[in-house]
Amino acid sequence: MKASKYHMGLIAGSLFFFGIGLTLYKAINLGFPLLPGESRQVWTIESKINFKPTGGPVQVDLTLPQGLGGWVILEEYFASSGFGFTVVEDGRGRSARWTRQNLDHSTTLYYKMQVYRPIDALLEDIPPRGIDRQRLEKDQLAATERLITLLRDRSSDDRSFVSLLVKEFNADSPDMDAQFLLGSFEEPPLAVLQIVLAYAGIPAQQVRGIRLEDGRRRQTISSLLEFHDGNNWVIIDPENGNIGMPANFFVWERGNDTILGVVGGRDSSLEFALVSNSLPAKTVMGMEQRVEEFNLLDFSIFALPVEQQGVFKVLLLIPVAALVVVIMRLLVGIKTSGTFMPVLIALAFLQTTLLPGLSLFLILVSVGLYIRSWLSYMNLLLVSRISAVIIVVILMMAATAIISYKMGLDRALTVTFFPTIILAWTIERMSILWEEEGVHEVLVQGSGSLLVAVLAYLLMSNRLVEHLTFNFPELILSLLGIILVLGRYTGYRLSELYRFRDLDKQQ
Amino acid sequence: MMHFISPRRLRELGILGMNRRNIGFIGKYNPRRNYPLVDDKLLTKQTALAHGIPVPELFGTIEYQHQIAGAIHTLEQFPAFVIKPVQGSGGKGILVIVGREGELYRKSSGALIGADEVRRHLSNILAGLHSLGGRNDRAMIEGLIDFDPYLEQYSYEGVPDIRVIAFRGVPVMAMMRCATHASDGKANLHQGAVGVGLDMDSGRAVRAVQHGELVDIHPDTGAHFSELHVPHWDRILDLAASCVEMTGLGYIGADIVLDRSSGPMLLELNARPGLAIQVANMAGLRHRLRAARKIAEMTDDHDTKIALARERFGVRH
Numbered sequence: 004m005k006a007s008k009y010h011m012g013l014i015a016g017s018l019f020f021f022g023i024g025l026t027l028y029k030a031i032n033l034g035f036p037l038l039p040g041e042s043r044q045v046w047t048i049e050s051k052i053n054f055k056p057t058g059g060p061v062q063v064d065l066t067l068p069q070g071l072g073g074w075v076i077l078e079e080y081f082a083s084s085g086f087g088f089t090v091v092e093d094g095r096g097r098s099a100r101w102t103r104q105n106l107d108h109s110t111t112l113y114y115k116m117q118v119y120r121p122i123d124a125l126l127e128d129i130p131p132r133g134i135d136r137q138r139l140e141k142d143q144l145a146a147t148e149r150l151i152t153l154l155r156d157r158s159s160d161d162r163s164f165v166s167l168l169v170k171e172f173n174a175d176s177p178d179m180d181a182q183f184l185l186g187s188f189e190e191p192p193l194a195v196l197q198i199v200l201a202y203a204g205i206p207a208q209q210v211r212g213i214r215l216e217d218g219r220r221r222q223t224i225s226s227l228l229e230f231h232d233g234n235n236w237v238i239i240d241p242e243n244g245n246i247g248m249p250a251n252f253f254v255w256e257r258g259n260d261t262i263l264g265v266v267g268g269r270d271s272s273l274e275f276a277l278v279s280n281s282l283p284a285k286t287v288m289g290m291e292q293r294v295e296e297f298n299l300l301d302f303s304i305f306a307l308p309v310e311q312q313g314v315f316k317v318l319l320l321i322p323v324a325a326l327v328v329v330i331m332r333l334l335v336g337i338k339t340s341g342t343f344m345p346v347l348i349a350l351a352f353l354q355t356t357l358l359p360g361l362s363l364f365l366i367l368v369s370v371g372l373y374i375r376s377w378l379s380y381m382n383l384l385l386v387s388r389i390s391a392v393i394i395v396v397i398l399m400m401a402a403t404a405i406i407s408y409k410m411g412l413d414r415a416l417t418v419t420f421f422p423t424i425i426l427a428w429t430i431e432r433m434s435i436l437w438e439e440e441g442v443h444e445v446l447v448q449g450s451g452s453l454l455v456a457v458l459a460y461l462l463m464s465n466r467l468v469e470h471l472t473f474n475f476p477e478l479i480l481s482l483l484g485i486i487l488v489l490g491r492y493t494g495y496r497l498s499e500l501y502r503f504r505d506l507d508k509q510q
Numbered sequence: 511m512m513h514f515i516s517p518r519r520l521r522e523l524g525i526l527g528m529n530r531r532n533i534g535f536i537g538k539y540n541p542r543r544n545y546p547l548v549d550d551k552l553l554t555k556q557t558a559l560a561h562g563i564p565v566p567e568l569f570g571t572i573e574y575q576h577q578i579a580g581a582i583h584t585l586e587q588f589p590a591f592v593i594k595p596v597q598g599s600g601g602k603g604i605l606v607i608v609g610r611e612g613e614l615y616r617k618s619s620g621a622l623i624g625a626d627e628v629r630r631h632l633s634n635i636l637a638g639l640h641s642l643g644g645r646n647d648r649a650m651i652e653g654l655i656d657f658d659p660y661l662e663q664y665s666y667e668g669v670p671d672i673r674v675i676a677f678r679g680v681p682v683m684a685m686m687r688c689a690t691h692a693s694d695g696k697a698n699l700h701q702g703a704v705g706v707g708l709d710m711d712s713g714r715a716v717r718a719v720q721h722g723e724l725v726d727i728h729p730d731t732g733a734h735f736s737e738l739h740v741p742h743w744d745r746i747l748d749l750a751a752s753c754v755e756m757t758g759l760g761y762i763g764a765d766i767v768l769d770r771s772s773g774p775m776l777l778e779l780n781a782r783p784g785l786a787i788q789v790a791n792m793a794g795l796r797h798r799l800r801a802a803r804k805i806a807e808m809t810d811d812h813d814t815k816i817a818l819a820r821e822r823f824g825v826r827h
Contacts, residue, residue, distance in 0.1 A: 333529060336528065384575075384633070384637045385634075385637035385638055385639060386637070435639065439602055440701075441701075491533060492529055493527070493529050493530035493533050493534055494517065494527065494529060494530070495517050495520055495521075495525075495527040495529070496527060496528055496529065499520070499525075499527050499528065499785075500514045500515050500516070500517060500520065501513075501514055501515075502785075502789075503515055503520060503523075503525050503788070503789065504513050504514060504515045504722075505719075505722035505723065505789070506515065506520075506523055506525065506788070506789065506792055506794075507515050507519055507523075
């Protein structure tokens with residue numbers, strides 16, 4: 004049975020207006036802004052505690068961050084199914100405590116928070132604690148003292164001394180004494196650094212936190228070192244010796260105490276999944292003011308776990324790209340090779356950005372076509388020929404990545420975001436097209452596909468489009484309505500106005 | 511500046527666009543389940559024979575790679591033959607052998623190829639190289655049509671065939687496609703073949719178009735299109751109309767060739783006939799399709815439909 008025009012219009016219309024209506028409701032009644040406006044980068048940090056029980060009662064203590072260095076915690080959420088849960092406050096801060104009488108399988112506990120940093124504040128100035136010197140073996144002590152004397156000679160003050168020390172510890176061929184110290188302690192370099200600093204009379208402690216990277220999963224805790232130069236606390240990155248707080252570093256805790264304590268469990272780990280969103284400044288202010296009763300986000304993708312949010316951020320953009328394909332094919336009449344190949348290419352462009360993406364794509368396809376023409380001579384069966392093309396594509400991707408990395412072009416590493424199988428099919432189809440219809444048709448379809456892909460990319464990477472699809476996913480229903488209507492469009496395509504242009508003059 | 515025609519002018523001319531063809535005709539009148547009858551050329555052939563519609567003789571089919579070696583042996587007995595993918599689309603993968611030269615085969619272009627080339631071609635067909643969606647396919651081998659010599663002057667290297675669009679049993683529009691040197695012996699209009707619009711009443715040429723321009727003579731053979739008068743016209747219309755009844759598809763394009771001894775033969779059917787026929791006729795399909803619908807609603811009789819179509823769509827000279 005074929006739906007009548009009336010039916011179709013009704014379905015498409017109700018979808019369209021339902022989507023728009025829901026959007027307007029959220030915008031007007033719930034205060035979601037329709038335009039991106041001035042935005043704040045809000046990070047959603049999902050902490051996962053994994054451990055295996057050893058039998059007996061289990062107690063997990065997690066020191067909670069307290070908003071240091073200008074960071075503001077907007078929302079906190081704990082998942083603790085089957086566990087007793089309390090937030091313990093003592094003089095030094097807050098910590099979450101999960102308890103359970105017994106447990107027989109490995110378990111994951113969740114702590115999710117949303118944080119942002121309105122101002123780049125410095126860490127609070129606290130008086131340095133007394134220096135606690137660890138007792139050392141004779142040779143260790145001698146090496147430490149030699150190293151301190153050596154570096155003191157080369158430095159003018161505490162700041163330059165610490166800087167030199169960190170560089171020494173990270174150097175490819177460190178000083179003999181530094182090398183000995185790093186080797187003789189059963190401790191990570193950061194702890195050794197602290198020992199040496201203690202002997203040099205410089206108060207120092209760790210600053211623990213998370214290096215924030217959008218979309219990153221399984222991030223672990225990082226440590227910075229802060230030392231007191233007599234007047235102020237100075238932060239130094241123990242991995243590269245850079246002074247000052249790195250960008251996008253969420254400060255969890257200052258001091259040397261452990262963050263995670265697990266009693267009755269082993270192999271415990273603390274990992275983070277990170278997603279960054281641009282939220283309107285107004286919304287963030289609202290969240291900050293009424294952290295407790297804030298429930299706006301329950302109506303959107305924000306209610307999902309962080310990892311899924313990241314996935315949906317991209318997924319929700321695909322309907323927009325599909326609409327571009329529908330318009331370009333049905334209304335304009337552009338020929339593409341493969342119906343939705345342009346969408347996949349556009350998705351890859353989102354990762355590579357436009358110009359590097361375009362050049363990578365062109366290079367891969369043209370080299371692929373060249374190699375494919377060799378395969379033509381070998382007279383292979385179709386399946387093995389395409390498999391061969393897939394392998395060639397992967398080799399080319401690897402080669403591109405390696406060569407460009409060696410040349411210092413990090414951008415080209417994003418070549419891995421191109422969908423291998425789609426590239427292989429594109430090459431195969433283009434090559435057959437070349438043999439059967441000639442190079443002209445290959446250029447027509449190839450540039451058609453690229454044009455559609457670029458248009459889809461430009462739309463998908465638009466900030467407003469990203470804002471709307473992510474904050475108002477119900478707009479997809481409206482898109483669906485539009486696509487349904489376009490599916491019944493019986494008018495001429497733009498390309499037909501060109502194709503039949505000669506019919507006029509001879510009549 | 512690129513020249514465009516206005517959509518309103520196209521509508522006045524009654525030009526059928528791709529979207530309307532897909533929704534208004536193919537989607538509406540061609541039930542999906544009947545597609546195999548036209549997409550599978552072997553099935554088309556069998557059905558046509560059952561309905562008394564003449565088709566080129568079938569020498570054999572090849573389904574598996576291991577049959578190829580034996581097939582080459584069998585082919586020795588035929589001086590001329592055509593190899594086609596059973597589910598090929600758009601005339602792809604057709605190999606025409608017009609004669610033998612010792613161990614070698616002569617293609618329609620005159621080029622000589624060896625048996626290994628024929629084997630490779632068969633193997634590619636079976637692997638689905640020329641088929642819709644790249645599915646595995648079969649190859650069929652049929653007899654070469656012995657062309658009506660009258661039409662030979664209108665084609666260069668290739669086979670001139672006659673495309674008739676039939677809608678609900680009413681022949682609506684027809685053209686002859688003549689291969690040229692520019693089209694590389696292929697009867698593809700966008701590659702430079704000449705499309706000759708035919709008068710539905712008489713089978714005479716109305717106009718000939720190459721690359722969207724009117725032409726008077728065949729660019730390679732020099733034959734005058736104005737003198738073209740397709741023989742067996744009654745039978746051609748009869749065949750095209752019968753195909754609608756045979757397939758249960760309301761909107762089809764029938765490709766018909768003229769054999770020296772057997773007359774018109776059905777070469778293949780197309781459930782998604784292209785729009786180029788409008789360019790060859792310099793006329794739109796929509797007005798004619800509207801009239802054809804009226805005719806189809808008026809009568810169910812095969813011959814009456816054709817008679818009415820000839821009267822209605824004939825171009826007076």
